[in-house]
Amino acid sequence: MGRIFICTTCNRYAAPPMREMTPGERLARAVEVAAGGSIAVRMVECLNTCPNPCAAALREPGKTVIRFGGLVPEDTQALIEAAEIYAQSPDGELSPTALPGRLHAKVAGRVTLGVSEMARG
Ligand code: FES
Secondary structure (H helix, E strand, C coil): EEEEEEECCCCCCCCCCCCCCCHHHHCCCCCCCCCCEEEEECCCCECCCCCCCCCEEECCCCCCCEEEEEHHHHHHHHHHHHHHHHHHHCCCCCCCHHCCHHHHHHHHEEEECCCCCCECC
């Protein structure tokens, strides 16, 4: 089963009024509902992509971590597809073009075996 981590503290620079969900929480809930249990959604606080909210990451032990930034609710289905593609990958070594099209430009970084590489552009 695929799994995705979504930052619920995004956007930390524009806190919502009391009792309103953050954009990150709304994105996480939208992905959870749309996935219908087909992937696991883990809500976390901060994925170090704060200046470019909302953020999410694909990660599993022994695999390259892929982080996304600039996510909006319209990315919900693409995130679910990406989590499924990532789960099928043996090592997480996926180029942006292996992911759904609307996520190509939203890859914010990758971490491979202790080596961090920030995406360009
Ligand atoms: S607050 Fe969301 S990535 Fe830092």
